[in-house]
Structures are given as structure tokens and as C-alpha cells.
Amino acid sequence: MSSTTRPRPRPVPQTGPAVWTASDLTAADWMVPVGVEEAEELEAVLTATEAAAPVPPLTRLAPILADVVARLDTGRGFCLLRGLPFDRHGAAAAEAALLALGEQIGKPLNSSAAPVARLTGPAPAEGAAGSGPPRFHIEACDVIALLCLANGPEAPAHILVSAGAVHNEVMRRDRAALGELYTPAPLLENGEPVERAVFTMTEGAFAARYTRHAVEEAATLPQPGAPPLSAGLRPAFDLLDSVCAEPALMLKLEPRPGDLLLFNPHIVWKRRTLAETPADAPDAPQEFRRLRIAMEHSRRTVAEPG
Template identity: 85%
Template sequence: MSATTRPRPRPVPQTGPAVWTAADLTAADWMVPVGTEEAAELEAALTAAQAAAPVPPLTRLAPILADVTARLDTGRGFCLLRGLPFDRHGAAAAEAALVALGEHIGQPLVLGGAAVSRLTGPPPQEPGTSGPPRFHIEACDAIALLCLANGPEAPAHVMVSAGAVHNEVMRRDRAALAELYEPAPLIEDGAMAARAVFTMTEGAFAARYTRTAVEAAAALPQPGAAPLPAGLLPAFDLLDAVCAEPTLMLKLEPRPGDLLLFNPHLVWKRRTLAETALDAPEAAQEFRRLRVTMAHSRRTVAEPA
């Protein structure tokens, strides 16, 4: 074996609190209690942001946010904060407070000159696909999704445990699971890369699945490029089927002011929103997204394509 060749891990069943099914959980497993004093502190921060003043330190919220960080990394992989007045002072103030809150969890990512993105629904149908929106994974360690408006006709937000999906694929077809541990070419942030769906790095499990990015790379004319392995697309089909199992899917209906946070390496969220311009007209579904990198990251270095 050459010095640059790393042995592939032998897949084993995943365990721990991040491996769950919808039936396993109650609201107490993912809801983070917020007291009146913490809510008042955020109210003051929003008032300051609305007046274009510096956002004061979130000292009372800091212990709650430390608990959130632990839940994302070593707990269920997601949580929801309810009872904070995010939706009462306008979108610009909410965006500033969201960034201040994200700084307690890690380092907010600035993409395209802004840390916060505006999301509305529904998402456009991905080219060449049919059926419900696919799960969409992003290159960060945590995603904070703030609900500012969510009409009664809006679809539920669907999440699955990547560890539970892994185990179900293993139960059904170990050969397919092995394919998902092999790096495949994909387009990420506009560049060619290679990544496996499932990885183990120093004992830490991570899972990132964006089938559309792999299909986009395969469709590019690449002289001398190797074709996708014959077993990869059937493995993707099985993965999609498992992700659609009703017993695995947790459905949440965010309320205005709710803040949903999840670790995309452990929890996959179905795409139900699309990014739109911050200055576009208001929509029935209004969300703000903050992407964060954390000190303890499950991301792995992409192998060259």
C-alpha cells in the first residue's frame, strides 16, 4: 500500500444519541427551554440592532448556546429554540442578532459578502429529478435556520438521522453501503472535488450527501475522466428510498421566531426552501439561514478528483 493510499474503514453500525428515528423522539428531546430573562436579553439585542447600535453581549444566553453546541456535536445533532422574540423587530435586526448568536457556536461563514441568507419557499425542481425535494447538505458544521414567517399551507420541514439511514442501508445491502464509503467526483462551490457519502475520521462519523452535485460532475465533459462506478447510482437509489421511509423522517413545523439548528454531518434536512435576494418582496415563508464552522469539525478534506 502506498503512503498516499488510506485504507477504507470497515463499515460498522452507528450508535449514540445522533442515531434516531422519528418514533424515538418527543419534543423534549429537541426543544431547548428558553427563560424570560434570556428572551429579554435577546429583545434588548434586537432593539439595539433595529436602532443600528452594536448588539450587546448575550451573556445570559451563553450557557444555553453552549448546550446547543454540545447537542449539535455529541447529542441528537439538532435542536430548536422557541420563545425568543426574533420576529418582532424586523428582518434586519433579526439578521444581526442571528450572527451574534452564531458567534457563540462557532465562526459564521461569509459567502457572497454576507453571513445571512434569505430563504423562501417552495424550492425549484432540481433539473433531471422528479418526486419530492432531495436532501440538501451544505459544507459547514452547523446551520441555524430562523423562521420569520411560515404560512399554514407551508410544508413541514423533514429531517432524518444520517446514522439511522446508514444503519438501514447496511441492513438492506452491505455492498451498496460499501459504495457509499468510496469517494465520487462532485461539483462543490463551483469546483470539482471528490467525497464519499459516509466517512470515519479518527473514530468520528460524518455523512454528506448531495446527489445532484455528483450527477452534475458526471454530466461534464471531462477528457480521460473515469466513469462513475457501476454500483454507485443503485446505491444512491437505495439511499434515497431509505431517506423517504416515514419511520425515519421527523417532521417539524417552525413557528415565527423559532430557531432550528442542526449539524448537517449528522442530520439531513430535506430541501423545502430556496435562496432569494434579501431585498425581494416578502413571502408567505420567510427564513434566514446562518452557516457556521465549529472548533470541533466533522468535515474531512476532499480528495482530488
């Protein structure tokens, strides 16, 4: 891990469509309705998958997916597709269709087991209602696609926050704390030590990744040559957690079976409400499939793996 001192960028307020609060948005800002012909095209993909036949091309869905890419990169940073028949042909076919859509958006990333992960919930409570600070879907990818296969009425809402709006609120309250969040800190990622700041600017593009638990875990391990955490970092984390819990910033979504939620984790943070489970685990109140995708125009910095 490098201990070289890097110059901090001068923080400025973030602007643009990706800087939003819950009250700024209506469903029309994030919902992407799908027409009958597009749904029939995916139905053909699902049917072919079940029959182990060649998967037909997604010709009619291509313009919708191009719009999705623009929304994720330069728009609100997230969207939800509704009206596709993902939930009508079983989990295996849904996973194959999700992978086919992911290949139209970018490059699906492999995990240790398979590209598509099974997530069920509810996960153990965290944050203000649980035992520690909130944890978010912060992963080395450009898009996270969450496909809902089951979501009972008792399931908790899925919470999104705009990282740019969080950044601006921290700036308003405490500029010194914001400076701490622009300073790279040692953390553990996939068991390996790296350095990363919460907020970064790379070639004019804003990106944000918050993994407090990974920073605090790294601070408890002996790491020769690693710089110590600054005295102001934990208070800055506390302020960040407080801002992330502001009701005005939190958009609550309740996906329906068949819905596909996509978000860019560099500009939209989603609280974890689900846990990764084996494919043969018993049914749960919530069942989702997750696909991680890399896009051609990435906000990931050179300090990050993947």
C-alpha cells in the first residue's frame, strides 16, 4: 500500500441530475415502462433458455437499454424497468435473461461462483434501526442490476440516496469533515489492503464509495508502512452516517416481482437489505438476483481493482 501524499482536490458543490433528494423525484424520473412488444421479446429469450435453444437478439429492447445506460451514467444514476416477464419462467431462465440484458449494457463481471448471485432477505438490521452504521452496495463495478423474483408485503423498502446530495450536505455542515472524506485512507477490499477516499474527482467526473467497516477493519490490523488514520476521519464518518440517515435524502422503493432495478454505485448508494445466499437455500420473503456490470465509460479510479 502506498503512503505517498496525494494532493486533495478542492471540493466544490456537486450539481446535475444525479444530485437529488427524495422530494425532488416522482416515479416518472426513475420508472422505465416496457411495452408489450419489448416484453414479448424477453419472453422469447426466456422460452429459448428453458428449451436450451439459441437466445434471440434483443432488437426491440436495445433502444430502451441504451436509454438505461444514459440514465445510469449522466442521469439520475438509477432506474427501474417494469413490465418484463422475468418472474414467469423460473429462476434459472430469469438468470439467463438477466445476463443477456447485462451484456447489452456492458460487460458482466464474474464472481467466485457465477455471474448472477442469489440474494435473499431480510438481512440483519443495520444503521439507525440496527447495530451499526449503514452498509451500502459499494462494489468494484459500474452498474448493479437487482432483479426481483419475490418481495412480500412485510419486506422492508429498498433505500437509495444520492451520493452527490450527501456530499453537498456534508459540505454545508462541515467543510473540514468533507476534506477528510477526500483523503485516501487504508482499507481492506477482498482481503487486500488498498487506499481510497470516499469522494474522488477523476478527469472531472465525481465518484463516491463508502465502506466504513473496511476502513475500521484495516485500522485494527498491523500493516507496516500504512499511514495512521487521521484524527478527523471517524468524526467525518459519523457525520456522513448522520446525513445518509436524513429522511429527506432517502428514496424508498418497493420492487415488485419481475422489476429490474439498476443503479450506478459510484453516484447512487443503496442500503443493503439483502444477503447473498447459496442457490439451494430455502425460500425467503425477498428473493433477488444480482448482476455486476462494467461499462465502457467507468468512474472507477486507478486505485481500485477490477
